[in-house]
Amino acid sequence: MNYWPLLGVLIIVIGFMQRWNPVLVVILAGATAGVAAGMSPAQLLTETGEGFTKNRYLAIFILTLPVLGALERSGLREQAQRWISSKKTLTVGRLLTVYLAVRQMTSALGLMSLGGQAQTVRPLLAPMVEGSAQTEHGAIGPRVREHLRAFSAATDNVGLFFGEDIFIAFGAVLLMQGIYADNGIALEPMEIALWGIPTAIAAFLIHSFRIRRLARKLGQAVRQENSEMPGPC
Amino acid sequence: MLTLNHIYVVAGIYLLYTARQGWRDRGNPKRMTTAAFWGLLGITFLFGDFIPAIYMGALVIVIGLLAAGGGLSTGSYPVVSQQAREEKAALLKGRLFIPALIIPVFTLLGTVVLKHVTISGHALIGSENTTVISLGLACIIAFVYALAMTRVKIADAIQSARSILDAIGWAAILPLLLAVLGGIFNKAGIGNVLAEVLTTALPLQYPWVAVLAYGLGMVTFAMIMGNAFAAFPVLTIGIALPVLVQQHGANPAPLAALGMLTGYCGTLMTPMAANYNIVPAALLELVNKNAVIRAQVMTALPLMACNLVLMYWLIFL
Numbered sequence: 001m002n003y004w005p006l007l008g009v010l011i012i013v014i015g016f017m018q019r020w021n022p023v024l025v026v027i028l029a030g031a032t033a034g035v036a037a038g039m040s041p042a043q044l045l046t047e048t049g050e051g052f053t054k055n056r057y058l059a060i061f062i063l064t065l066p067v068l069g070a071l072e073r074s075g076l077r078e079q080a081q082r083w084i085s086s087k088k089t090l091t092v093g094r095l096l097t098v099y100l101a102v103r104q105m106t107s108a109l110g111l112m113s114l115g116g117q118a119q120t121v122r123p124l125l126a127p128m129v130e131g132s133a134q135t136e137h138g139a140i141g142p143r144v145r146e147h148l149r150a151f152s153a154a155t156d157n158v159g160l161f162f163g164e165d166i167f168i169a170f171g172a173v174l175l176m177q178g179i180y181a182d183n184g185i186a187l188e189p190m191e192i193a194l195w196g197i198p199t200a201i202a203a204f205l206i207h208s209f210r211i212r213r214l215a216r217k218l219g220q221a222v223r224q225e226n227s228e229m230p231g232p233c
Numbered sequence: 234m235l236t237l238n239h240i241y242v243v244a245g246i247y248l249l250y251t252a253r254q255g256w257r258d259r260g261n262p263k264r265m266t267t268a269a270f271w272g273l274l275g276i277t278f279l280f281g282d283f284i285p286a287i288y289m290g291a292l293v294i295v296i297g298l299l300a301a302g303g304g305l306s307t308g309s310y311p312v313v314s315q316q317a318r319e320e321k322a323a324l325l326k327g328r329l330f331i332p333a334l335i336i337p338v339f340t341l342l343g344t345v346v347l348k349h350v351t352i353s354g355h356a357l358i359g360s361e362n363t364t365v366i367s368l369g370l371a372c373i374i375a376f377v378y379a380l381a382m383t384r385v386k387i388a389d390a391i392q393s394a395r396s397i398l399d400a401i402g403w404a405a406i407l408p409l410l411l412a413v414l415g416g417i418f419n420k421a422g423i424g425n426v427l428a429e430v431l432t433t434a435l436p437l438q439y440p441w442v443a444v445l446a447y448g449l450g451m452v453t454f455a456m457i458m459g460n461a462f463a464a465f466p467v468l469t470i471g472i473a474l475p476v477l478v479q480q481h482g483a484n485p486a487p488l489a490a491l492g493m494l495t496g497y498c499g500t501l502m503t504p505m506a507a508n509y510n511i512v513p514a515a516l517l518e519l520v521n522k523n524a525v526i527r528a529q530v531m532t533a534l535p536l537m538a539c540n541l542v543l544m545y546w547l548i549f550l
Contacts, residue, residue, distance in 0.1 A: 037421030049289030051413035069393030075322025195490035
């Protein structure tokens with residue numbers, strides 16, 4: 001057996017630790033593994049071209065950006081913040097928890113495209129979370145703002161990841177079924193998808209617990225950051 | 234029939250227009266290479282199916298090196314003052330949300346309904362990739378509606394979008410390159426080698442060692458490849474099937490589900506999963522590019538432990 005292609009994996013691990021640019025790491029790793037496996041440069045280029053062309057759909061989210069551009073120039077984020085500030089009962093904790101639950105449930109029903117980082121987090125969720133924090137605790141500083149935004153993005157990811165696997169027609173479920181079928185184990189997608197439910201519940205409990213902690217410590221974090229900043233002269 | 238290619242043509246034209254704006258952006262110290270990056274990417278969208286694969290490969294390497302070699306930078310973008318935005322928002326109010334909601338709702342409608350629509354016997358949307366086609370279509374409809382409602386000029390909207398694109402930079406192409414890498418790793422037989430190394434090096438006759446090897450292997454490989462999908466066949470065929478199912482008699486259904494979901498915990502912790510972890514940092518204008526990963530680690534680690542316990546329990550039930 002030819003062990004040399006493992007050098008490709010090694011390059012990724014080293015690149016990780018040395019914090020090289022991931023694009024560079026991936027190109028180096030692919031070239032190394034390919035050459036080690038005896039592929040010619042022409043074969044490697046062909047493989048690269050075919051793979052890239054086939055997977056262009058992964059970048060199609062860029063088409064949402066001009067829509068955001070037009071709306072944000074017209075105050076979409078400001079409107080989101082104003083709307084949320086009129087809903088006093090929607091605190092930061094409740095907003096994020098409700099979003100997590102809805103994202104998980106809709107993903108489990110196959111409605112993955114209802115949310116997303118470009119579609120909902122940037123234009124709607126993040127501004128609402130910030131607006132809600134301001135309604136509760138007054139003006140927030142850049143550090144708290146960054147943390148709230150990162151947490152909004154994280155909540156969307158967690159909700160998506162641990163919801164979609166319950167949906168029977170989801171790619172991952174079909175992949176599992178397909179691989180088992182190739183190896184002589186016949187399973188219905190439903191049999192696999194149902195086993196995603198315990199993890200979905202665990203993910204909701206763990207992440208909503210962290211949201212509660214974030215919300216409880218928010219006031220203190222806001223006050224602390226504001227007191228560090230130089231006062232008005 | 235509307236196919237993925239039509240959406241790619243729109244994306245290609247959009248990227249070329251972005252490149253043209255970037256080319257003229259005197260505020261960008263690397264305006265030429267930045268414009269070249271988006272322009273060449275636009276060409277892969279426009280002509281990807283006509284250019285022979287080997288030349289496409291060369292083009293992809295050039296695009297990759299432009300990104301990896303520090304050729305991308307942000308420039309200056311015409312902005313609207315906070316006050317002007319507030320005033321316009323006060324005028325348009327809730328209507329501003331409509332185009333933002335059109336995107337997910339129409340994507341959904343397209344996926345569920347348009348798939349079955351035929352016009353004089355011809356399907357409206359190609360049967361493959363309906364979600365991506367619907368998303369593209371939804372974006373175009375939302376864009377036209379947003380322009381009509383806000384009276385923002387096309388060029389200005391694309392300028393604002395360019396500020397986001399430039400912030401995303403190399404992260405926009407990383408998922409594509411990782412998909413390519415997955416293909417090359419496959420051809421190089423890395424999965425088999427890795428599985429062989431693991432099975433000879435570890436005492437897999439103990440069920441809990443095998444569970445740990447499979448689960449942690451999924452996490453590690455998902456972190457390396459940026460997604461659990463690439464890791465799943467390798468570790469399932471390499472460890473889960475021969476050792477856990479055939480030797481230890483594990484129930485295959487929960488094994489697969491929990492193996493995949495354990496891998497997802499790895500996806501939450503890696504910059505390689507650029508779409509989920511790095512692009513949002515740019516979209517949300519975060520100072521720390523790893524801020525989203527940091528926010529996720531303390532959910533991912535306990536959940537990973539949870540999954541391993543669940544796996545050990547449920548597969549031998």
